[in-house]
Structures are given as structure tokens and as C-alpha cells.
Amino acid sequence: MIIINLAGCGVSVPRDLLQTEGSALAIRQLQTRLYPTKDEEILITGAINLFQDMGYSIDTSNKDLGLILAFKSVDADNAGTDILRFLALLNKPIWDTSGTGIPDRQEIHITFTVKPSMRDDGFLARITLKRVMVDESDTALGADHASPTGIPLIDQMQETALDREKLLAEELYDEFFEKLSKSIFLESNKI
Amino acid sequence: MKSSILAALFIVLTGCATTEFAALKDENTNPLQLKEMQTRKFEATDPNLVTRNVISTLQDLRFTIKGAEFSEENIGSVEASKSYVYPSALRTEDLSIEVTINPRSNKSTEVVASLASRWETIADPKMYQDFFTALSKSIFFSENEVE
Numbered sequence: 001m002i003i004i005n006l007a008g009c010g011v012s013v014p015r016d017l018l019q020t021e022g023s024a025l026a027i028r029q030l031q032t033r034l035y036p037t038k039d040e041e042i043l044i045t046g047a048i049n050l051f052q053d054m055g056y057s058i059d060t061s062n063k064d065l066g067l068i069l070a071f072k073s074v075d076a077d078n079a080g081t082d083i084l085r086f087l088a089l090l091n092k093p094i095w096d097t098s099g100t101g102i103p104d105r106q107e108i109h110i111t112f113t114v115k116p117s118m119r120d121d122g123f124l125a126r127i128t129l130k131r132v133m134v135d136e137s138d139t140a141l142g143a144d145h146a147s148p149t150g151i152p153l154i155d156q157m158q159e160t161a162l163d164r165e166k167l168l169a170e171e172l173y174d175e176f177f178e179k180l181s182k183s184i185f186l187e188s189n190k191i
Numbered sequence: 192m193k194s195s196i197l198a199a200l201f202i203v204l205t206g207c208a209t210t211e212f213a214a215l216k217d218e219n220t221n222p223l224q225l226k227e228m229q230t231r232k233f234e235a236t237d238p239n240l241v242t243r244n245v246i247s248t249l250q251d252l253r254f255t256i257k258g259a260e261f262s263e264e265n266i267g268s269v270e271a272s273k274s275y276v277y278p279s280a281l282r283t284e285d286l287s288i289e290v291t292i293n294p295r296s297n298k299s300t301e302v303v304a305s306l307a308s309r310w311e312t313i314a315d316p317k318m319y320q321d322f323f324t325a326l327s328k329s330i331f332f333s334e335n336e337v338e
Binding site: 012013014015016017018019020021024025027028031060062064065066067069109111113115116118125128130132 | 211212213214229239240242246247248250251252253256257259260261267269273274275284286306308313315317318321322324325326332333334335
């Protein structure tokens with residue numbers, strides 16, 4: 001009966017996934033800084049250099065759209081993850097009888113964008129971060145590995161409220177943009 | 192026995208009770224209606240700026256950008272996805288979105304968005320309306336330098 005319930009809910013998508021949060025503008029402002037430069041390319045190059053220095057791999061760099069996508073894999077090891085491990089264990093018997101089904105690696109995905117300021121006084125740089133939990137057993141089992149119920153194993157975990165809080169900490173962005181300013185300075189002075 | 196059946200039925204009925212789900216495209220979906228809900232024209236005339244605003248909107252909506260292009264013909268495209276957890280089960284699925292941006296005239300830019308789950312195209316007007324409302328706000332923020 002539980003299987004029917006899960007399958008019944010599973011064939012559709014929650015309708016509120018594209019609703020804008022009330023705090024969207026405040027979050028956007030937190031993630032954005034104005035750089036008073038006429039040179040968009042120097043912002044992009046400075047950001048690429050910085051991400052590489054921070055150990056990120058550049059996935060996409062599109063200068064026409066002022067877009068950089070970068071990611072880094074690290075071991076998952078914090079309180080938020082422990083909660084997910086605990087919850088995953090509780091649900092383990094429902095869909096996983098062969099592997100642990102517990103995420104033990106995390107990926108940080110960065111989306112960095114640059115847009116011209118409408119006041120014509122520079123460019124607006126914005127960074128957004130996303131943390132994704134990855135189950136190492138994916139490589140052996142595949143994300144859609146058939147489980148006894150036909151439900152795939154847990155392959156990625158959504159951000160927890162704790163993640164969200166951490167990813168919206170003001171000092172995180174202050175620190176990033178300070179580093180970006182230094183990287184742009186180095187790039188513009190060819191140091 | 193009777194009580195256990197009732198309890199199981201309760202679980203089934205309440206499993207989806209707190210969350211509204213989107214309609215998927217089925218055989219009865221009119222292609223014209225689907226196209227209509229997926230398409231909007233914006234007065235903004237710079238397709239590059241509209242494409243950048245599509246990316247900003249998807250950032251606002253906490254999508255992960257998978258890729259974006261802007262061609263010499265001034266046509267933009269953006270692909271992104273967002274994970275969600277089923278309310279009744281601890282597993283995730285992806286909602287994917289593909290957006291194309293086409294210059295239509297000197298006065299407008301057309302944006303076409305297509306939402307899909309792992310199973311099927313989404314044919315729910317509310318979800319497309321939510322996306323275009325968010326995009327309109329983003330273009331407004333951008334044009335008025337609110338961000």
C-alpha cells in the first residue's frame with residue numbers, strides 16, 4: 001500500500017516549485033556587487049582565476065552572456081550531512097537492500113554571472129552556490145538502479161534548511177567579493 | 192483487519208493531500224494550448240539582456256544552470272534543473288527547464304520555456320505563469336537597477 005502511495009505521488013511535480021520567494025530580491029542583493037569597470041572581460045577572467053585558485057573546476061565560461069559555471073567535489077562531513085545520513089538510514093529498507101544509499105560526497109556548484117549596469121557605471125557581478133549530496137554508490141549502481149520497489153536509490157539530496165542558512169551567510173559573500181576584487185586588481189595590472 | 196485497511200487507506204489519501212502537483216502532458220493536451228502557456232513576449236528589445244535575465248531568474252528560483260548559449264543571430268538558450276524531494280518519500284527527482292530567447296521585432300523579444308520531469312513535459316499553466324512572472328520581475332529589477 002505504501003508502494004502505491006509513493007508511486008501515486010511520484011509521477012508528478014509539486015506545483016509551487018517556480019514560485020518566487022518573498023525574500024528573492026534581498027537574496028539577489030546579498031549575492032550581487034557593482035564593479036565600476038568598463039571591462040566585462042577582466043571581471044570574467046578575474047573570476048575564473050579566483051575559482052581555479054579556490055580549487056574549482058570550470059565547467060562553462062561564456063563571455064557573450066557573462067556566465068561562469070564551476071564546481072568542486074569534497075567529502076561530506078558536517079552536521080547537516082549527519083542529519084541526512086540519519087534520515088536515509090531510517091528509509092533504507094524502503095528502497096535499498098544492496099548498498100548504503102547514503103550520500104558521502106558533496107559537490108559545490110557555482111553560478112557566476114556578470115550583467116551591465118543600466119546606470120552605465122559598471123557591471124553587476126552575482127554568485128549563487130548550491131550544495132549537492134552525491135551517493136558514491138551511483139558509480140557502481142547508477143542513479144536509476146532498480147530497487148525492489150522500482151524506486152531509484154537516493155542519488156542527490158536537496159539542500160537542508162541548515163545548508164540554506166549557511167549558503168546565505170553575509171560574510172560568505174563579503175569574503176568572496178573581496179577576493180574577487182583582489183583577483184581583478186591582479187588581472188588588470190597583469191601581476 | 193478492517194482497521195488496518197482503513198489505516199492504510201488513510202496513509203494513501205493523506206500522502207498527497209498537503210501538496211498540489213503539476214499536470215503532465217497527456218494525450219488530451221492540446222499542442223496549441225501548451226505552446227501558448229510556454230510562450231511570452233517581452234517589450235525588452237535586447238535579447239542578450241533578456242537571456243541574462245533568464246539566467247538571473249533561474250538563479251532566483253534556485254535552479255542549477257546546466258548551460259547557456261547566445262548565437263550570432265541573437266538567439267539565446269538556457270538549460271537548467273532543480274531537484275525536489277517528494278513529500279512522502281526521501282528521494283529526489285529533477286525538474287528541468289529549457290528556455291529559448293528569440294528577437295521578434297524591434298519592439299519585442301519572445302521567450303519560450305519548456306518544463307519537464309523525468310517522465311513527461313509539464314503542461315500546467317500555473318508553473319509557466321510563475322516562471323514568466325519571476326522573469327518579468329527580473330527584467331524590471333534590471334531595467335530599474337533595483338538589484
